[in-house]
Amino acid sequence: MERLIPTLKKDGVELDLILLIRTILAATKEIAFRVSQGELSGVLGSTLDENIQGEVQKKLDVLANQLLKDMLSDDDSVRSIASEEEEFVVPVHSTAPYIVAFDPLDGSSNIDINGQIGTIFTIYRARDDVAANSPEQFAQLGTEQVCAGYVLYGPSTYLMMTTGGPTRGYTLDLTHGGYLLTVPEVTLSQDSMEFSANMANYRYWQEGVQHYFDQVLYSSEDYKDVTMRYNGAMVGDINRILIKGGVFHYPSDARAGNENGKIRLLYEANPLAMLIEKAGGKATAHGKRIMALPPTSLHQRVPVVMGSNNLVDEFDKAIFSNSNV
Numbered sequence: 001m002e003r004l005i006p007t008l009k010k011d012g013v014e015l016d017l018i019l020l021i022r023t024i025l026a027a028t029k030e031i032a033f034r035v036s037q038g039e040l041s042g043v044l045g046s047t048l049d050e051n052i053q054g055e056v057q058k059k060l061d062v063l064a065n066q067l068l069k070d071m072l073s074d075d076d077s078v079r080s081i082a083s084e085e086e087e088f089v090v091p092v093h094s095t096a097p098y099i100v101a102f103d104p105l106d107g108s109s110n111i112d113i114n115g116q117i118g119t120i121f122t123i124y125r126a127r128d129d130v131a132a133n134s135p136e137q138f139a140q141l142g143t144e145q146v147c148a149g150y151v152l153y154g155p156s157t158y159l160m161m162t163t164g165g166p167t168r169g170y171t172l173d174l175t176h177g178g179y180l181l182t183v184p185e186v187t188l189s190q191d192s193m194e195f196s197a198n199m200a201n202y203r204y205w206q207e208g209v210q211h212y213f214d215q216v217l218y219s220s221e222d223y224k225d226v227t228m229r230y231n232g233a234m235v236g237d238i239n240r241i242l243i244k245g246g247v248f249h250y251p252s253d254a255r256a257g258n259e260n261g262k263i264r265l266l267y268e269a270n271p272l273a274m275l276i277e278k279a280g281g282k283a284t285a286h287g288k289r290i291m292a293l294p295p296t297s298l299h300q301r302v303p304v305v306m307g308s309n310n311l312v313d314e315f316d317k318a319i320f321s322n323s324n325v
């Protein structure tokens, strides 16, 4: 099986970007090891601190964040870092070519129950018109991403990544510690009837969204074969959707702080949207392409629906014709 670096070279990826990707993946191998040690290495449980999102930080969140920050800070090609666990942009090398944003551990609620969790990352070219510590560095459209990916820490450690070409799947080979190309080109199935949503939030959803799910669950013949899966970690749900098709929803809702949903645009929605689009799928917020949404703040949230075109289109058509959301 082909290794990661020769695949990236074949894809015409520039050398310094390949080296930066290698830095990120080196951190994920260390995280994968710590995750696999679980209780043995005392990394489970919470700290007493809260992050900028108002969430109690898990020990593994903090550890994974520090590992990525340390390794990226030693990489000469990195100008700025943004993370779900960092309130502000971390400036690194003021004239370096790239900026990196990441969610060090997506699916925090799964950490203590040995569930699937993952690291989501995205790389952009640095802007020369703003300072390295400015949030404006990251005020770039998702379409400007030069690389997007995630590593899923599950039964195997699995990498999905695009550098602007096809979405490709790699598996970490523990015998020599390298990622091997296991799915050369991911193509999203267009005829899945599987959806992923936290239905427990139904009461807080807007009327149009409730009406859509009433159709799906109770009345529409089109959905009689529908099924549901929800992992609690978006990275796990999106991995299943990339492999089997389906659609993921995290709508906005009436709860305080959820007016724009829960998923963060910069280091969750945009990188996952790029992987979905490069696999032939769609990713929208309020019926608009997520990767074309102008960012307004570092940790902004967006309502998301992403996956198989047919299911995304049906949701957007149903919502926007029924309730003018």
Ligand code: FBP
Pocket (backbone or CB within 6 Å): 055, 084, 103, 105, 106, 107, 108, 109, 198, 232, 233, 234, 235, 262
């Ligand atoms: P974290 O990055 O803090 O884990 O938050 C994101 C997330 O865990 C997603 O991975 C997941 O889809 C969602 O939140 C679960 O939220 P809820 O518990 O409200 O369904």
